[in-house]
Amino acid sequence: MKRAIGGNSAVTTKDDSYTREDPGIERVKRIRNPALVRERRTQLLDAALELFVEKGYHRTTIRDICARSGINRASFYDFVQNKDDILRRLLYRMHHPERPESNGEPYDPASLASFEAYLIYLFEFAWTENREVIQLTYRTAGDMARDDLGEVLSHDAALVDRVAKGIDHFYDLKADDDRVALIANVIVFLNAFLPLRGWNLRQFDAAYLAKTLARLVTDMIGTLKTGAGSEAQRRQA
Structure with a gap:
Protein backbone atom coordinates (compact mmCIF):
# COMPACT_ATOMS: atom_id res chain seq x y z
CA MET A 1 0.00 0.00 0.00
CA LYS A 2 1.41 3.38 -0.98
CA ARG A 3 1.68 5.99 1.73
CA ALA A 4 0.75 9.60 1.15
CA ILE A 5 3.58 11.80 0.00
CA GLY A 6 4.69 14.33 2.58
CA GLY A 7 3.01 15.34 5.80
CA ASN A 8 2.55 18.27 8.13
CA SER A 9 5.43 20.71 7.86
CA ALA A 10 6.12 24.41 7.63
CA VAL A 11 7.51 25.94 4.47
CA THR A 12 8.64 29.38 3.42
CA THR A 13 8.18 30.81 -0.03
CA LYS A 14 11.62 31.29 -1.58
CA ASP A 15 13.45 28.23 -2.83
CA ASP A 16 16.80 29.16 -1.25
CA SER A 17 15.16 29.61 2.15
CA TYR A 18 12.62 26.83 1.61
CA THR A 19 12.97 24.96 4.88
CA ARG A 20 10.98 22.52 6.95
CA GLU A 21 10.74 22.04 10.69
CA ASP A 22 13.16 19.15 10.62
CA PRO A 23 16.28 18.64 12.78
CA GLY A 24 18.29 17.91 9.66
CA ILE A 25 18.05 21.54 8.57
CA GLU A 26 20.90 22.34 10.95
CA ARG A 27 23.25 20.47 8.61
CA VAL A 28 22.15 22.69 5.73
CA LYS A 29 22.73 25.81 7.82
CA ARG A 30 26.34 24.81 8.46
CA ILE A 31 27.18 25.16 4.75
CA ARG A 32 28.04 28.83 4.39
CA ASN A 33 28.50 28.94 0.63
CA PRO A 34 25.07 29.79 -0.87
CA ALA A 35 26.31 29.22 -4.42
CA LEU A 36 27.46 25.70 -3.54
CA VAL A 37 24.14 24.91 -1.85
CA ARG A 38 22.22 26.14 -4.89
CA GLU A 39 24.42 24.17 -7.31
CA ARG A 40 24.28 20.88 -5.38
CA ARG A 41 20.58 21.22 -4.66
CA THR A 42 19.89 21.81 -8.34
CA GLN A 43 21.90 18.68 -9.20
CA LEU A 44 19.79 16.64 -6.79
CA LEU A 45 16.49 18.10 -7.98
CA ASP A 46 17.30 17.60 -11.65
CA ALA A 47 18.41 14.01 -11.09
CA ALA A 48 15.37 13.24 -8.94
CA LEU A 49 13.01 14.71 -11.52
CA GLU A 50 14.44 12.48 -14.25
CA LEU A 51 14.05 9.43 -12.02
CA PHE A 52 10.56 10.31 -10.81
CA VAL A 53 9.41 10.55 -14.43
CA GLU A 54 11.26 7.37 -15.49
CA LYS A 55 10.51 5.11 -12.51
CA GLY A 56 7.79 6.84 -10.54
CA TYR A 57 8.07 8.65 -7.23
CA HIS A 58 7.62 5.64 -4.96
CA ARG A 59 10.03 3.38 -6.85
CA THR A 60 12.83 5.95 -6.80
CA THR A 61 15.21 5.67 -3.84
CA ILE A 62 17.62 8.16 -2.31
CA ARG A 63 20.40 5.83 -3.46
CA ASP A 64 19.11 6.20 -7.04
CA ILE A 65 19.07 9.99 -6.75
CA CYS A 66 22.60 10.12 -5.36
CA ALA A 67 23.91 7.84 -8.11
CA ARG A 68 22.26 9.88 -10.86
CA SER A 69 23.33 13.24 -9.44
CA GLY A 70 26.89 12.26 -8.56
CA ILE A 71 26.44 13.44 -4.96
CA ASN A 72 27.27 10.89 -2.27
CA ARG A 73 24.66 9.88 0.25
CA ALA A 74 26.56 11.37 3.19
CA SER A 75 26.25 14.80 1.56
CA PHE A 76 22.65 14.33 0.42
CA TYR A 77 21.22 15.60 3.71
CA ASP A 78 23.40 18.70 3.61
CA PHE A 79 21.25 20.04 0.78
CA VAL A 80 17.77 18.52 1.14
CA GLN A 81 15.86 16.85 3.94
CA ASN A 82 14.51 13.76 2.20
CA LYS A 83 12.68 12.63 -0.92
CA ASP A 84 9.48 14.44 0.07
CA ASP A 85 11.45 17.66 0.42
CA ILE A 86 12.78 17.22 -3.12
CA LEU A 87 9.27 16.80 -4.48
CA ARG A 88 8.07 19.93 -2.70
CA ARG A 89 10.98 21.92 -4.08
CA LEU A 90 10.21 20.69 -7.60
CA LEU A 91 6.57 21.69 -7.22
CA TYR A 92 7.60 25.11 -5.94
CA ARG A 93 9.90 25.55 -8.93
CA MET A 94 7.00 24.72 -11.24
CA HIS A 95 4.85 27.53 -9.85
Whole structure:
Protein backbone atom coordinates (compact mmCIF):
# COMPACT_ATOMS: atom_id res chain seq x y z
CA MET A 1 0.00 0.00 0.00
CA LYS A 2 1.41 3.38 -0.98
CA ARG A 3 1.68 5.99 1.73
CA ALA A 4 0.75 9.60 1.15
CA ILE A 5 3.58 11.80 0.00
CA GLY A 6 4.69 14.33 2.58
CA GLY A 7 3.01 15.34 5.80
CA ASN A 8 2.55 18.27 8.13
CA SER A 9 5.43 20.71 7.86
CA ALA A 10 6.12 24.41 7.63
CA VAL A 11 7.51 25.94 4.47
CA THR A 12 8.64 29.38 3.42
CA THR A 13 8.18 30.81 -0.03
CA LYS A 14 11.62 31.29 -1.58
CA ASP A 15 13.45 28.23 -2.83
CA ASP A 16 16.80 29.16 -1.25
CA SER A 17 15.16 29.61 2.15
CA TYR A 18 12.62 26.83 1.61
CA THR A 19 12.97 24.96 4.88
CA ARG A 20 10.98 22.52 6.95
CA GLU A 21 10.74 22.04 10.69
CA ASP A 22 13.16 19.15 10.62
CA PRO A 23 16.28 18.64 12.78
CA GLY A 24 18.29 17.91 9.66
CA ILE A 25 18.05 21.54 8.57
CA GLU A 26 20.90 22.34 10.95
CA ARG A 27 23.25 20.47 8.61
CA VAL A 28 22.15 22.69 5.73
CA LYS A 29 22.73 25.81 7.82
CA ARG A 30 26.34 24.81 8.46
CA ILE A 31 27.18 25.16 4.75
CA ARG A 32 28.04 28.83 4.39
CA ASN A 33 28.50 28.94 0.63
CA PRO A 34 25.07 29.79 -0.87
CA ALA A 35 26.31 29.22 -4.42
CA LEU A 36 27.46 25.70 -3.54
CA VAL A 37 24.14 24.91 -1.85
CA ARG A 38 22.22 26.14 -4.89
CA GLU A 39 24.42 24.17 -7.31
CA ARG A 40 24.28 20.88 -5.38
CA ARG A 41 20.58 21.22 -4.66
CA THR A 42 19.89 21.81 -8.34
CA GLN A 43 21.90 18.68 -9.20
CA LEU A 44 19.79 16.64 -6.79
CA LEU A 45 16.49 18.10 -7.98
CA ASP A 46 17.30 17.60 -11.65
CA ALA A 47 18.41 14.01 -11.09
CA ALA A 48 15.37 13.24 -8.94
CA LEU A 49 13.01 14.71 -11.52
CA GLU A 50 14.44 12.48 -14.25
CA LEU A 51 14.05 9.43 -12.02
CA PHE A 52 10.56 10.31 -10.81
CA VAL A 53 9.41 10.55 -14.43
CA GLU A 54 11.26 7.37 -15.49
CA LYS A 55 10.51 5.11 -12.51
CA GLY A 56 7.79 6.84 -10.54
CA TYR A 57 8.07 8.65 -7.23
CA HIS A 58 7.62 5.64 -4.96
CA ARG A 59 10.03 3.38 -6.85
CA THR A 60 12.83 5.95 -6.80
CA THR A 61 15.21 5.67 -3.84
CA ILE A 62 17.62 8.16 -2.31
CA ARG A 63 20.40 5.83 -3.46
CA ASP A 64 19.11 6.20 -7.04
CA ILE A 65 19.07 9.99 -6.75
CA CYS A 66 22.60 10.12 -5.36
CA ALA A 67 23.91 7.84 -8.11
CA ARG A 68 22.26 9.88 -10.86
CA SER A 69 23.33 13.24 -9.44
CA GLY A 70 26.89 12.26 -8.56
CA ILE A 71 26.44 13.44 -4.96
CA ASN A 72 27.27 10.89 -2.27
CA ARG A 73 24.66 9.88 0.25
CA ALA A 74 26.56 11.37 3.19
CA SER A 75 26.25 14.80 1.56
CA PHE A 76 22.65 14.33 0.42
CA TYR A 77 21.22 15.60 3.71
CA ASP A 78 23.40 18.70 3.61
CA PHE A 79 21.25 20.04 0.78
CA VAL A 80 17.77 18.52 1.14
CA GLN A 81 15.86 16.85 3.94
CA ASN A 82 14.51 13.76 2.20
CA LYS A 83 12.68 12.63 -0.92
CA ASP A 84 9.48 14.44 0.07
CA ASP A 85 11.45 17.66 0.42
CA ILE A 86 12.78 17.22 -3.12
CA LEU A 87 9.27 16.80 -4.48
CA ARG A 88 8.07 19.93 -2.70
CA ARG A 89 10.98 21.92 -4.08
CA LEU A 90 10.21 20.69 -7.60
CA LEU A 91 6.57 21.69 -7.22
CA TYR A 92 7.60 25.11 -5.94
CA ARG A 93 9.90 25.55 -8.93
CA MET A 94 7.00 24.72 -11.24
CA HIS A 95 4.85 27.53 -9.85
CA HIS A 96 7.63 30.11 -9.63
CA PRO A 97 9.40 30.44 -12.99
CA GLU A 98 12.38 32.70 -12.38
CA ARG A 99 13.70 35.69 -14.21
CA PRO A 100 17.39 35.08 -14.99
CA GLU A 101 18.36 38.48 -13.58
CA SER A 102 16.09 38.42 -10.52
CA ASN A 103 17.76 36.14 -7.95
CA GLY A 104 14.85 33.75 -8.04
CA GLU A 105 11.91 36.16 -8.14
CA PRO A 106 9.03 35.13 -10.44
CA TYR A 107 8.13 37.33 -13.37
CA ASP A 108 5.67 40.12 -12.71
CA PRO A 109 3.59 40.55 -15.89
CA ALA A 110 3.62 44.33 -15.41
CA SER A 111 7.43 44.33 -15.65
CA LEU A 112 7.30 43.38 -19.34
CA ALA A 113 6.44 45.46 -22.39
CA SER A 114 3.18 43.64 -23.12
CA PHE A 115 0.95 40.91 -21.78
CA GLU A 116 1.70 38.89 -24.89
CA ALA A 117 5.41 38.97 -24.00
CA TYR A 118 4.58 37.61 -20.54
CA LEU A 119 2.48 34.79 -22.02
CA ILE A 120 5.23 33.85 -24.46
CA TYR A 121 7.65 33.56 -21.56
CA LEU A 122 5.16 31.57 -19.45
CA PHE A 123 4.25 29.08 -22.20
CA GLU A 124 7.81 28.63 -23.45
CA PHE A 125 9.05 28.01 -19.91
CA ALA A 126 6.35 25.37 -19.41
CA TRP A 127 7.39 23.59 -22.61
CA THR A 128 11.17 23.78 -22.29
CA GLU A 129 11.93 23.92 -18.55
CA ASN A 130 8.84 22.86 -16.65
CA ARG A 131 7.43 20.05 -18.77
CA GLU A 132 8.52 17.13 -16.60
CA VAL A 133 7.59 18.85 -13.32
CA ILE A 134 4.08 19.54 -14.57
CA GLN A 135 3.73 15.92 -15.70
CA LEU A 136 5.03 14.77 -12.32
CA THR A 137 2.50 16.94 -10.47
CA TYR A 138 -0.44 15.29 -12.16
CA ARG A 139 1.03 11.81 -11.70
CA THR A 140 1.61 12.24 -7.96
CA ALA A 141 -1.41 14.38 -7.01
CA GLY A 142 -3.42 11.35 -5.90
CA ASP A 143 -0.66 10.27 -3.50
CA MET A 144 0.02 13.63 -1.89
CA ALA A 145 -0.81 14.31 1.73
CA ARG A 146 -3.65 16.77 2.16
CA ASP A 147 -1.43 19.67 3.25
CA ASP A 148 0.93 19.15 0.31
CA LEU A 149 -1.93 19.02 -2.17
CA GLY A 150 -3.27 22.16 -0.55
CA GLU A 151 0.11 23.80 -1.09
CA VAL A 152 0.02 22.90 -4.79
CA LEU A 153 -3.50 24.30 -5.13
CA SER A 154 -2.44 27.44 -3.27
CA HIS A 155 0.46 28.02 -5.68
CA ASP A 156 -1.88 27.39 -8.60
CA ALA A 157 -4.33 29.98 -7.26
CA ALA A 158 -1.46 32.46 -6.82
CA LEU A 159 -0.47 32.00 -10.47
CA VAL A 160 -4.08 32.58 -11.55
CA ASP A 161 -4.12 35.76 -9.46
CA ARG A 162 -0.81 36.95 -10.96
CA VAL A 163 -2.11 36.38 -14.48
CA ALA A 164 -5.39 38.17 -13.66
CA LYS A 165 -3.45 41.18 -12.36
CA GLY A 166 -1.48 41.19 -15.61
CA ILE A 167 -4.73 41.33 -17.58
CA ASP A 168 -5.93 44.20 -15.38
CA HIS A 169 -2.64 46.04 -15.95
CA PHE A 170 -2.56 45.81 -19.74
CA TYR A 171 -6.26 45.90 -20.62
CA ASP A 172 -8.81 48.57 -19.80
CA LEU A 173 -11.43 46.33 -18.23
CA LYS A 174 -13.79 47.08 -15.37
CA ALA A 175 -12.64 45.91 -11.96
CA ASP A 176 -15.79 43.82 -11.45
CA ASP A 177 -15.56 42.08 -14.84
CA ASP A 178 -15.68 38.45 -13.72
CA ARG A 179 -14.46 37.30 -17.14
CA VAL A 180 -10.92 38.32 -16.11
CA ALA A 181 -10.80 35.48 -13.57
CA LEU A 182 -12.19 33.08 -16.16
CA ILE A 183 -9.57 34.02 -18.76
CA ALA A 184 -6.80 33.82 -16.14
CA ASN A 185 -7.87 30.25 -15.31
CA VAL A 186 -7.89 29.35 -19.01
CA ILE A 187 -4.34 30.68 -19.36
CA VAL A 188 -3.10 28.61 -16.41
CA PHE A 189 -4.85 25.57 -17.89
CA LEU A 190 -3.08 26.13 -21.21
CA ASN A 191 0.19 26.41 -19.33
CA ALA A 192 -0.33 22.85 -18.07
CA PHE A 193 -1.87 21.66 -21.35
CA LEU A 194 1.39 21.94 -23.29
CA PRO A 195 3.40 19.42 -21.22
CA LEU A 196 0.42 17.08 -20.82
CA ARG A 197 -0.01 16.97 -24.60
CA GLY A 198 3.72 16.74 -25.23
CA TRP A 199 3.44 13.34 -26.90
CA ASN A 200 1.33 14.91 -29.66
CA LEU A 201 3.10 18.27 -29.98
CA ARG A 202 6.74 17.27 -30.30
CA GLN A 203 6.87 18.30 -33.95
CA PHE A 204 6.37 21.96 -32.98
CA ASP A 205 9.15 24.31 -31.98
CA ALA A 206 8.81 25.71 -28.44
CA ALA A 207 8.96 29.33 -29.60
CA TYR A 208 6.29 28.67 -32.24
CA LEU A 209 3.97 27.04 -29.70
CA ALA A 210 4.43 29.83 -27.19
CA LYS A 211 3.92 32.65 -29.69
CA THR A 212 0.89 31.01 -31.28
CA LEU A 213 -0.86 30.37 -27.97
CA ALA A 214 0.03 33.83 -26.68
CA ARG A 215 -1.47 35.46 -29.77
CA LEU A 216 -4.63 33.34 -29.51
CA VAL A 217 -5.07 34.35 -25.88
CA THR A 218 -4.43 38.06 -26.43
CA ASP A 219 -6.85 38.07 -29.36
CA MET A 220 -9.42 36.45 -27.08
CA ILE A 221 -8.84 39.04 -24.36
CA GLY A 222 -9.18 41.79 -26.96
CA THR A 223 -12.75 40.68 -27.61
CA LEU A 224 -13.73 41.22 -23.97
CA LYS A 225 -14.12 44.96 -24.45
CA THR A 226 -16.42 44.45 -27.43
CA GLY A 227 -18.28 41.39 -26.10
CA ALA A 228 -21.53 41.10 -24.23
CA GLY A 229 -20.03 42.11 -20.88
CA SER A 230 -19.52 40.22 -17.67
CA GLU A 231 -22.10 37.94 -16.09
CA ALA A 232 -22.80 40.55 -13.41
CA GLN A 233 -23.27 43.26 -16.04
CA ARG A 234 -25.66 41.08 -18.03
CA ARG A 235 -27.75 40.39 -14.93
CA GLN A 236 -28.04 44.12 -14.30
CA ALA A 237 -29.08 44.87 -17.89
